[in-house]
Amino acid sequence: MALVFALIYPRIKFIICDIDYIMKISYMGTGYVGQVSGAVSAHYGHDVVLVDIDKKKVESINQGKPTIFEKDLDEMMEDLVINKKKLRATLDTHQAVLDTEASFICVGTPDRGGMIDLSYIQNVSKSIGKALKDKKQFHLVIVKSTVVPGTTINTVKPIIEEFSGKKAGVDFGIAMNPEFLREGLAVSDNIDPDNIVIGTQDEKSQKMLKEIYAWAAKEKYTFVNVTAAEAIKYAQNSFLAMKITFANEWGNYCDVMGIDAKEVLDAIGADRRISPMFLRNGPGYGGSCFPKDVNAIVHSGQINHSPFRILEEVVATNNKQYLSLIDLAKSKIGSIARRKVGILGLSFKPDTDDTRESPALKIISYLVSQGCNIKAYCPQGTEMAKKWLTDNRITEIFYANSAEECVKDVEFVLIPTDWPEFRELLPKITVPTFVGHRSFVNPDNFENVYSLGFPKK
Numbered sequence: 001m002a003l004v005f006a007l008i009y010p011r012i013k014f015i016i017c018d019i020d021y022i023m024k025i026s027y028m029g030t031g032y033v034g035q036v037s038g039a040v041s042a043h044y045g046h047d048v049v050l051v052d053i054d055k056k057k058v059e060s061i062n063q064g065k066p067t068i069f070e071k072d073l074d075e076m077m078e079d080l081v082i083n084k085k086k087l088r089a090t091l092d093t094h095q096a097v098l099d100t101e102a103s104f105i106c107v108g109t110p111d112r113g114g115m116i117d118l119s120y121i122q123n124v125s126k127s128i129g130k131a132l133k134d135k136k137q138f139h140l141v142i143v144k145s146t147v148v149p150g151t152t153i154n155t156v157k158p159i160i161e162e163f164s165g166k167k168a169g170v171d172f173g174i175a176m177n178p179e180f181l182r183e184g185l186a187v188s189d190n191i192d193p194d195n196i197v198i199g200t201q202d203e204k205s206q207k208m209l210k211e212i213y214a215w216a217a218k219e220k221y222t223f224v225n226v227t228a229a230e231a232i233k234y235a236q237n238s239f240l241a242m243k244i245t246f247a248n249e250w251g252n253y254c255d256v257m258g259i260d261a262k263e264v265l266d267a268i269g270a271d272r273r274i275s276p277m278f279l280r281n282g283p284g285y286g287g288s289c290f291p292k293d294v295n296a297i298v299h300s301g302q303i304n305h306s307p308f309r310i311l312e313e314v315v316a317t318n319n320k321q322y323l324s325l326i327d328l329a330k331s332k333i334g335s336i337a338r339r340k341v342g343i344l345g346l347s348f349k350p351d352t353d354d355t356r357e358s359p360a361l362k363i364i365s366y367l368v369s370q371g372c373n374i375k376a377y378c379p380q381g382t383e384m385a386k387k388w389l390t391d392n393r394i395t396e397i398f399y400a401n402s403a404e405e406c407v408k409d410v411e412f413v414l415i416p417t418d419w420p421e422f423r424e425l426l427p428k429i430t431v432p433t434f435v436g437h438r439s440f441v442n443p444d445n446f447e448n449v450y451s452l453g454f455p456k457k
């Protein structure tokens, strides 16, 4: 991916306009998805306005500063906002709809008791509908947020029709274009996507989406209807979550059987039918997407009388997997109650500041319940972690300023998140250290280091 990015980035930096028609596009919701996909769209030549209800985000973007930590986004946004003036942000949804030809809906669809909370989708659909009432020209509305199959047609479309008094497919278009970016690699994933899924119900909307993505190679397009586009997103994420869970269960089994899980997983990954991607065992998948998306599709299967038994098991297994790292520590050092523990890595994976559903936070909650004294450090995730832990009344944590400080004066260390920079520290740690991802390190190279999926005496 690094090589692909190195080849592609200079090209888009210097050839800003790679499209036949410069479209005016608004992105409703300026989080990880809206901010990155909006910036990349502007980079390829479109005129983009990002819309949010959060004033701080809008102000920061208008100064050319992203509000998330994402590789290459700082430089790209500063260039687009300050120098090229292709990207701006606003709080005014109404005006943004009037000023643009197409709007992507990129608001959150968080987990609420195993289902997705549609309130943000409903609110933004109402605002778009009200604006369309005042607009004469055709406008394309594209759902990019992850929504369960049926949501665009049964929720978004009727709300916009009601508030605009207009008809979908005639006065405005309705489409679904799921987002596949990975946090930490969001810019490069957007610049060079594997697949662009275009879900539409009418020809005009499909034509407009082809213009929006005119910069991409045509073989990347997948044309489907709106509901299939919604389903593709869930099928993909649940498959990947299942693959990781498969690797995790093999990791657990290999521990017990005295086998190095990496040898097994690397070997099967060499078979092209399986592939090595998403086959690293660890302390369970986290993040803002896999946990909530697998829950939501399991729920949709249940209420539609077509249960996903295999995914129900994936959820149950993943919910417990973080405990395997604690069990590994217990198996080597005995009781962990009331011990001093250093936790390296709070984000749900490296290269992001996002700590949503991070296994590290579940581990901290458990250790605190056992009376442990926690020191924690993360290169980017501390701020978001602190907020979540404080909201959950976990306040007795010492947040170290460096990885070195975090591992001093503790009885053992846990590394749930495999930030590459922690590797350099391993030779200097003198206390037992337990690593979540076997792919991160070979524990045989260190006296005191243990890993899930690696049976070390």
Ligand SMILES: NC(=O)c1ccc[n+]([C@@H]2O[C@H](COP(=O)([O-])OP(=O)(O)OC[C@H]3O[C@@H](n4cnc5c(N)ncnc54)[C@H](O)[C@@H]3O)[C@@H](O)[C@H]2O)c1
Binding pocket: 028, 029, 030, 031, 032, 033, 034, 051, 052, 053, 054, 057, 093, 106, 107, 108, 109, 120, 123, 124, 127, 144, 145, 146, 147, 179, 180, 181, 182, 183, 288, 289
């Ligand atoms: N984060 C990812 O890696 C990722 C990848 C692919 C798909 N998705 C999906 O994309 C969607 C957005 O995810 P995210 O991580 O960017 O969410 P996020 O929570 O980071 O951002 C959502 C933004 O929407 C804003 N918002 C809420 N209501 C609004 C309104 N009425 N008008 C304008 N803005 C409004 C919020 O203030 C926030 O800034 C979700 O459905 C998610 O499942 C996320």
Ligand SMILES: O=c1ccn([C@@H]2O[C@H](COP(=O)(O)OP(=O)(O)O[C@H]3O[C@H](CO)[C@@H](O)[C@H](O)[C@H]3O)[C@@H](O)[C@H]2O)c(=O)[nH]1
Binding pocket: 146, 179, 180, 181, 182, 183, 184, 237, 240, 244, 277, 278, 279, 280, 281, 282, 283, 284, 285, 286, 287, 288, 289, 290, 348, 349
């Ligand atoms: O082999 C692996 C790969 C990942 N993980 C874990 O799985 C989680 C998710 O990782 P990743 O998929 O890299 O990050 P996300 O940014 O959550 O991206 C996923 O979720 C997004 C939101 O839907 C999708 O757009 C992406 O395609 C999909 O990969 C993290 O906790 C990882 O540590 C593993 O344990 N082992």
